[in-house]
Amino acid sequence: MFSVTVRDHMMIAHSFRGAVFGPAQRLHGATYVVDATFRRTALDADNIVVDIGAAAEQLHAVLAELSYRNLDEEAAFTGVNTSTEALAQVVADRLADEVHAGALGDGARELDGLTVTLHESHVAWASYERSL
Amino acid sequence: MFSVTVRDHMMIAHSFRGAVFGPAQRLHGATYVVDATFRRTALDADNIVVDIGAAAEQLHAVLAELSYRNLDEEAAFTGVNTSTEALAQVVADRLADEVHAGALGDGARELDGLTVTLHESHVAWASYERSL
Amino acid sequence: MFSVTVRDHMMIAHSFRGAVFGPAQRLHGATYVVDATFRRTALDADNIVVDIGAAAEQLHAVLAELSYRNLDEEAAFTGVNTSTEALAQVVADRLADEVHAGALGDGARELDGLTVTLHESHVAWASYERSL
Amino acid sequence: MFSVTVRDHMMIAHSFRGAVFGPAQRLHGATYVVDATFRRTALDADNIVVDIGAAAEQLHAVLAELSYRNLDEEAAFTGVNTSTEALAQVVADRLADEVHAGALGDGARELDGLTVTLHESHVAWASYERSL
Amino acid sequence: MFSVTVRDHMMIAHSFRGAVFGPAQRLHGATYVVDATFRRTALDADNIVVDIGAAAEQLHAVLAELSYRNLDEEAAFTGVNTSTEALAQVVADRLADEVHAGALGDGARELDGLTVTLHESHVAWASYERSL
Amino acid sequence: MFSVTVRDHMMIAHSFRGAVFGPAQRLHGATYVVDATFRRTALDADNIVVDIGAAAEQLHAVLAELSYRNLDEEAAFTGVNTSTEALAQVVADRLADEVHAGALGDGARELDGLTVTLHESHVAWASYERSL
Numbered sequence: 001m002f003s004v005t006v007r008d009h010m011m012i013a014h015s016f017r018g019a020v021f022g023p024a025q026r027l028h029g030a031t032y033v034v035d036a037t038f039r040r041t042a043l044d045a046d047n048i049v050v051d052i053g054a055a056a057e058q059l060h061a062v063l064a065e066l067s068y069r070n071l072d073e074e075a076a077f078t079g080v081n082t083s084t085e086a087l088a089q090v091v092a093d094r095l096a097d098e099v100h101a102g103a104l105g106d107g108a109r110e111l112d113g114l115t116v117t118l119h120e121s122h123v124a125w126a127s128y129e130r131s132l
Numbered sequence: 133m134f135s136v137t138v139r140d141h142m143m144i145a146h147s148f149r150g151a152v153f154g155p156a157q158r159l160h161g162a163t164y165v166v167d168a169t170f171r172r173t174a175l176d177a178d179n180i181v182v183d184i185g186a187a188a189e190q191l192h193a194v195l196a197e198l199s200y201r202n203l204d205e206e207a208a209f210t211g212v213n214t215s216t217e218a219l220a221q222v223v224a225d226r227l228a229d230e231v232h233a234g235a236l237g238d239g240a241r242e243l244d245g246l247t248v249t250l251h252e253s254h255v256a257w258a259s260y261e262r263s264l
Numbered sequence: 265m266f267s268v269t270v271r272d273h274m275m276i277a278h279s280f281r282g283a284v285f286g287p288a289q290r291l292h293g294a295t296y297v298v299d300a301t302f303r304r305t306a307l308d309a310d311n312i313v314v315d316i317g318a319a320a321e322q323l324h325a326v327l328a329e330l331s332y333r334n335l336d337e338e339a340a341f342t343g344v345n346t347s348t349e350a351l352a353q354v355v356a357d358r359l360a361d362e363v364h365a366g367a368l369g370d371g372a373r374e375l376d377g378l379t380v381t382l383h384e385s386h387v388a389w390a391s392y393e394r395s396l
Numbered sequence: 397m398f399s400v401t402v403r404d405h406m407m408i409a410h411s412f413r414g415a416v417f418g419p420a421q422r423l424h425g426a427t428y429v430v431d432a433t434f435r436r437t438a439l440d441a442d443n444i445v446v447d448i449g450a451a452a453e454q455l456h457a458v459l460a461e462l463s464y465r466n467l468d469e470e471a472a473f474t475g476v477n478t479s480t481e482a483l484a485q486v487v488a489d490r491l492a493d494e495v496h497a498g499a500l501g502d503g504a505r506e507l508d509g510l511t512v513t514l515h516e517s518h519v520a521w522a523s524y525e526r527s528l
Numbered sequence: 529m530f531s532v533t534v535r536d537h538m539m540i541a542h543s544f545r546g547a548v549f550g551p552a553q554r555l556h557g558a559t560y561v562v563d564a565t566f567r568r569t570a571l572d573a574d575n576i577v578v579d580i581g582a583a584a585e586q587l588h589a590v591l592a593e594l595s596y597r598n599l600d601e602e603a604a605f606t607g608v609n610t611s612t613e614a615l616a617q618v619v620a621d622r623l624a625d626e627v628h629a630g631a632l633g634d635g636a637r638e639l640d641g642l643t644v645t646l647h648e649s650h651v652a653w654a655s656y657e658r659s660l
Numbered sequence: 661m662f663s664v665t666v667r668d669h670m671m672i673a674h675s676f677r678g679a680v681f682g683p684a685q686r687l688h689g690a691t692y693v694v695d696a697t698f699r700r701t702a703l704d705a706d707n708i709v710v711d712i713g714a715a716a717e718q719l720h721a722v723l724a725e726l727s728y729r730n731l732d733e734e735a736a737f738t739g740v741n742t743s744t745e746a747l748a749q750v751v752a753d754r755l756a757d758e759v760h761a762g763a764l765g766d767g768a769r770e771l772d773g774l775t776v777t778l779h780e781s782h783v784a785w786a787s788y789e790r791s792l
Contacts, residue, residue: 001526002481007519009385013277013293013334018178020237022185023332029277029293033386046414047477052520053418068287070277081179085134105416121273122297122782123139124184130133141781145673145689145730150442152501154449155728161673161689165782200683202673213443217398253669254650254693255403256448262397265790266745271783282574284633286581310678311741316784317682345575349530369680386518387535388580394529405649409541409557409598419596425541425557429650464551466541517537518561546706548765550713609707613662651667652712658661 001112004049005037006056010067014082021081027072032087033119034063036095044107054104062094084118088128092116096132133244136181137169138188142199146214153213159204164219165251166195168227176239186236194226216252220260224248228264265376268313269301270320274331278346285345291336296351297383298327300359308371318368326358348384352392356380360396397508400445401433402452406463410478417477423468428483429515430459432491440503450500458490480514484524488512492528529640532577533565534584538595542610549609555600560615561647562591564623572635582632590622612648616656620644624660661772664709665697666716670727674742681741687732692747693779694723696755704767714764722754744780748788752776756792 013029036059038050066074071082080086092114099108111132119125145161168191170182198206203214212218224246231240243264251257277293300323302314330338335346344350356378363372375396383389409425432455434446462470467478476482488510495504507528515521541557564587566578594602599610608614620642627636639660647653673689696719698710726734731742740746752774759768771792779785 002485002522002524004481004522005520007386009387011288011292011294011385013291016178020178020180020183024275026332027277027334028275028332029295030275031293031295031385043479043481046412046416046479047482048416048479049481049522051416052480056519068290068292070291083175083178083180084184085136085175085181086179089134121275121295122271123273124188125137126181127135127137128133129135139782141783143684143688143690143781145687148442152442152444152447156671158728159673159730160671160728161691162671163689163691163781200686200688202687215439215442215444216448217400217439217445218443221398253671253691254667255669256401256452258398258400258445260398265788266749267787267789268745269785269787280574284574284576284579307743307745310676310680310743311746312680312743313745313786315680316744320783347571347574347576348580349532349571349577350575353530387584389533390577391531391533392529393531403650405651407552407556407558407649409555420539422596423541423598424539424596425559426539427557427559427649464554464556466555517539517559518535519537544706548706548708548711611703611706611708612712613664613703613709614707617662651716653665654709655663655665656661657663 001039001041002043002049003037003039004052004055005035006052006059007033007035008056008059008063009033010063012066012069012071014071016081016083018081030120032084034059034091035117036091037115038111039113040111044110050104050108050111058095058098058103062091062098084120084124084126085128088116088118088126091118092128092130096130099132133171133173134175134181135169135171136184136187137167138184138191139165139167140188140191140195141165142195144198144201144203146203148213148215150213162252164216166191166223167249168223169247170243171245172243176242182236182240182243190227190230190235194223194230216250216256216258217260220248220250220258223250224260224262228262231264265303265305266307266313267301267303268316268319269299270316270323271297271299272320272323272327273297274327276330276333276335278335280345280347282345294384296348298323298355299381300355301379302375303377303379304375308374314368314372314375322359322362322367326355326362348382348388348390349392352380352382352390355382356392356394360394363396397435397437398439398445399433399435400448400451401431402448402455403429403431404452404455404459405429406459408462408465408467410467412477412479414477426516428480430455430487431513432487433511434507435509436507440506446500446504446507454491454494454499458487458494480516480520480522481524484512484514484522487514488524488526492526495528529567529569530571530577531565531567532580532583533563534580534587535561535563536584536587536591537561538591540594540597540599542599544609544611546609558648560612562587562619563645564619565643566639567641568639572638578632578636578639586623586626586631590619590626612646612652612654613656616644616646616654619646620656620658624658627660661699661701662703662709663697663699664712664715665695666712666719667693667695668716668719668723669693670723672726672729672731674731676741676743678741690780692744694719694751695777696751697775698771699773699775700771704770710764710768710771718755718758718763722751722758744778744784744786745788748776748778748786751778752788752790756790759792
């Protein structure tokens with residue numbers, strides 16, 4: 001199995017609902033350093049998993065829709081706790097949509113899976129892994 | 133599949149028995165930077181894998197039982213080579229006991245698995261992965 | 265010259281005023297991974313720069329006053345752009361106050377200087393350096 | 397499942413053929429920071445996955461055959477795009493040959509698998525995973 | 529003293545002349561992860577050292593002139609050993625020219641100094657520091 | 661001003677005397693990831709600060725004299741608290757001796773200074789800086 005990973009980041013504000021979140025129930029924010037990993041069984045005709053430049057561009061585009069925003073005010077997240085793990089799924093699913101739409105090229109339709117990891121600090125991170 | 137990882141560290145002394153260990157047969161020590169990864173298929177009612185604060189506290193508690201000690205003199209390790217990979221299992225199994233005992237909350241009993249990675253330097257690390 | 269550095273982090277929301285900030289004029293947030301470096305010419309009687317445990321505790325206390333907050337609503341920052349470099353100074357000055365008040369012990373009053381670095385992502389950080 | 401990882405690096409020149417590579421079609425180069433991960437279900441009689449010193453030596457030897465070279469002029473890569481993911485497979489397969497030849501000791505023949513990750517920068521890396 | 533640092537990277541091929549370089553006398557290559565640090569005594573009217581977005585763009589532009597090239601064939605480096613430390617100076621001097629030309633805004637003309645660090649691997653890096 | 665840094669590590673056991681050290685008064689250990697930085701005003705005839713290979717070898721040799729040892733039993737440290745900052749000075753002074761003895765070549769005698777940083781964990785490190 002082969003994989004390629006690209007890294008970018010986003011900076012957002014949000015708050016959580018639920019006693020389990022303690023002080024994070026207040027409006028605060030985070031930088032998420034985001035790793036998107038694309039997997040496939042065999043390399044394509046160019047001997048690659050995916051065009052790494054295109055993968056970086058698509059990741060940047062997906063993060064740009066979230067970055068420099070207060071997620072509490074985004075319609076997509078009404079009534080949703082935008083935890084690190086939940087946001088990892090959001091980023092992964094939006095990237096998967098781009099893959100299926102051909103944004104990473106025809107060859108990328110043969111990708112087997114995708115993992116997105118959001119690092120919220122030097123001591124905590126979360127991942128979501130899915131098939132494609 | 134979702135996962136959440138928390139990082140902490142411990143500092144211990146120990147020695148190894150066996151020619152394969154070379155100079156590490158002498159009493160020496162290590163800082164282990166420890167990553168504990170908790171996995172589950174679906175998020176809980178709060179939209180999280182596990183209470184990240186509680187996970188960090190439990191990891192800290194497990195490491196505190198080992199840290200600032202000479203493992204050669206700990207009853208738990210009599211006759212045992214406390215290699216990085218063996219210690220990864222010790223930390224993982226103790227965390228699993230805490231999960232099963234409810235220390236991470238009732239929801240954490242639905243966790244599927246756990247991986248513990250111990251970084252012994254910038255050029256070497258070891259992991260142990262188990263189900264829950 | 266000797267130095268000791270401890271690392272911690274804080275997560276905040278804020279926004280900026282000024283065209284130079286572009287989309288960061290919107291309410292967003294950041295995780296700051298914070299390094300506090302204490303400097304002195306000669307080690308103390310215990311052969312250290314500063315009690316590293318006390319230094320970590322004081323840094324944590326200073327960051328706790330800022331973390332999980334919307335800095336736009338904090339009285340201390342009314343009318344102030346809380347840029348990464350400006351927040352580095354805030355953290356450094358508050359740590360300096362603690363040093364002068366004796367929170368790091370009497371020996372720490374012989375510290376020569378202090379540098380605080382705030383990492384806002386994997387590709388950008390800012391520092392403020394001052395004497396003590 | 398247990399694993400042990402060792403890290404080393406190599407510095408090479410190469411170029412790519414194919415429009416997808418854009419400016420990387422020109423002769424350029426890369427530092428690859430290389431992680432080799434060895435996996436097995438149970439630890440051996442010494443309580444380890446593999447002799448970490450021997451693993452580091454073998455990785456170094458495999459990388460030394462590639463490092464400080466222009467891969468475009470190496471017979472092994474004639475007509476091959478030496479992408480990061482393709483080179484990860486080359487390193488993994490050569491390490492697997494060494495394992496099978498006994499270079500990591502008899503015990504290492506019980507290893508279950510191997511993953512090699514090549515970091516080409518702070519924002520991109522690729523992996524190849526195989527059984528042993 | 530305040531500073532702001534931005535990080536980017538470049539990938540180049542080159543070779544060295546001189547017995548001291550050993551196997552690096554052969555054509556090979558490197559990824560340089562590049563940190564550019566801008567310093568000034570007091571913050572500007574926006575409470576910043578420099579427009580971090582503009583700084584990142586200028587660093588990217590300077591690196592783009594070098595990246596995906598064989599430096600042995602660049603006129604600017606005829607007869608020059610393009611060591612990591614020498615390239616750090618090249619990047620710093622080109623950034624300084626941009627600062628003086630106003631590419632970072634009028635306020636950036638009050639910058640006091642600049643340091644450029646090139647990381648050639650996880651175990652080696654070089655810096656060049658200059659005034660502005 | 662130019663600098664070159666090389667990184668290596670050592671693994672030691674030790675204990676501290678003094679109430680300020682808390683649980684670290686017990687025999688424990690540490691991995692120190694060690695960075696040695698060599699500085700000079702102008703590059704040498706080969707366009708370098710120092711032969712990076714020779715610098716790495718000398719650092720490795722200095723660390724080998726300390727590594728895989730219990731520092732409490734080393735004659736050189738009788739009655740000495742081997743704190744991270746104190747060990748940074750030990751490594752720096754021993755490297756300085758090698759520089760003065762010509763182990764880094766004649767050109768290295770023109771080095772201006774040396775800084776050694778010991779990282780004891782992901783959240784704490786110490787440095788010692790001296791002239792040459």
